[in-house]
Amino acid sequence: MDKKHIFITGGTSGIGLSLAEAYLKEGHHVGICGRDLSKIPAYMKDQYPFMHVYELDINDRKKVNETIVNFSKGRLDLVIANAGIASFKGHDIPDFDNVFKVINTNVLGVMSTIEASLKVMLPNKKGHLVVISSVAGEIGLPRVGQYSASKAAVTKYCEALAIDLKKYNIVVTTILPGFIDTPLTRVNKHYMPFLMSSEKATKLIKKSIDNKAIRYVFPRRMKWLVYILSIMPRRLYRTLMGLVASRLT
Numbered sequence: 001m002d003k004k005h006i007f008i009t010g011g012t013s014g015i016g017l018s019l020a021e022a023y024l025k026e027g028h029h030v031g032i033c034g035r036d037l038s039k040i041p042a043y044m045k046d047q048y049p050f051m052h053v054y055e056l057d058i059n060d061r062k063k064v065n066e067t068i069v070n071f072s073k074g075r076l077d078l079v080i081a082n083a084g085i086a087s088f089k090g091h092d093i094p095d096f097d098n099v100f101k102v103i104n105t106n107v108l109g110v111m112s113t114i115e116a117s118l119k120v121m122l123p124n125k126k127g128h129l130v131v132i133s134s135v136a137g138e139i140g141l142p143r144v145g146q147y148s149a150s151k152a153a154v155t156k157y158c159e160a161l162a163i164d165l166k167k168y169n170i171v172v173t174t175i176l177p178g179f180i181d182t183p184l185t186r187v188n189k190h191y192m193p194f195l196m197s198s199e200k201a202t203k204l205i206k207k208s209i210d211n212k213a214i215r216y217v218f219p220r221r222m223k224w225l226v227y228i229l230s231i232m233p234r235r236l237y238r239t240l241m242g243l244v245a246s247r248l249t
């Protein structure tokens with residue numbers, strides 16, 4: 001079997017961890033990173049000899065570059081820029097410390113990951129970059145404008161990058177999930193429409209990556225809801241989402 005070299009940022013919990021396990025089960029070399037490695041279930045270290053674990057904050061551009069290049073050993077088939085944070089504070093006055101943290105991690109952290117990946121993929125003229133964005137980037141969500149802005153930025157960046165990198169045989173896939181049941185959303189007290197299990201989401205994401213999709217938005221009902229919200233008259237959107245926001249605590 002051809003063992004691929006796959007690196008996943010934010011593989012210590014949630015979607016990243018589930019994706020890592022799915023690829024490890026297939027026998028690939030999988031590199032995962034995070035700031036808190038103690039979150040990785042102990043059994044995985046014994047069960048998967050091809051799992052490579054790195055303590056890494058993706059806000060550290062230099063270290064992200066070093067880690068991904070070192071992991072690759074000259075071969076990098078797939079990189080999934082998954083690490084991200086969200087924060088629902090339930091308040092309409094922005095907390096700018098949080099705004100900068102979200103933008104730095106979700107946007108610049110992804111850029112550092114792509115920068116590092118291209119150091120290996122461009123000379124090899126081969127590779128697959130995947131970015132886990134969000135449907136939240138398709139609309140401006142009240143109270144979490146920084147999260148929406150961060151995901152909109154990476155979605156648009158990937159849309160452009162996919163065109164630029166095509167001639168170098170590098171595929172770019174953008175994944176836009178709706179609500180998935182992970183530690184990130186478990187803290188939410190508000191209603192999460194069409195919430196999907198992490199297991200089901202992992203299967204769908206992996207299938208779209210295996211198919212080298214350009215863009216994958218799911219669950220389907222969330223895709224349509226967000227589409228309608230994104231094209232409706234802005235005045236109506238404001239009124240509707242204003243009502244939603246007023247019900248949030």
Ligand SMILES: NC(=O)c1ccc[n+]([C@@H]2O[C@H](COP(=O)([O-])OP(=O)(O)OC[C@H]3O[C@@H](n4cnc5c(N)ncnc54)[C@H](OP(=O)(O)O)[C@@H]3O)[C@@H](O)[C@H]2O)c1
Pocket residue numbers: 009010011012013014015016033034035036037039056057058059082083084085086105109132133134135176177178179180181182183184185
């Ligand atoms: N769950 C959802 O409903 C949903 C929906 C749409 C999009 N997404 C996106 O999916 C991705 C994964 O989220 P999740 O739901 O799986 O959340 P999660 O369980 O909280 O996982 C987030 C992962 O990112 C890592 N991470 C966060 N900040 C990091 C940093 N500065 N450096 C390195 N690693 C960092 C975390 O590791 P450490 O804490 O160990 O650093 C963790 O492994 C995120 O980009 C999120 O925005 C999630």
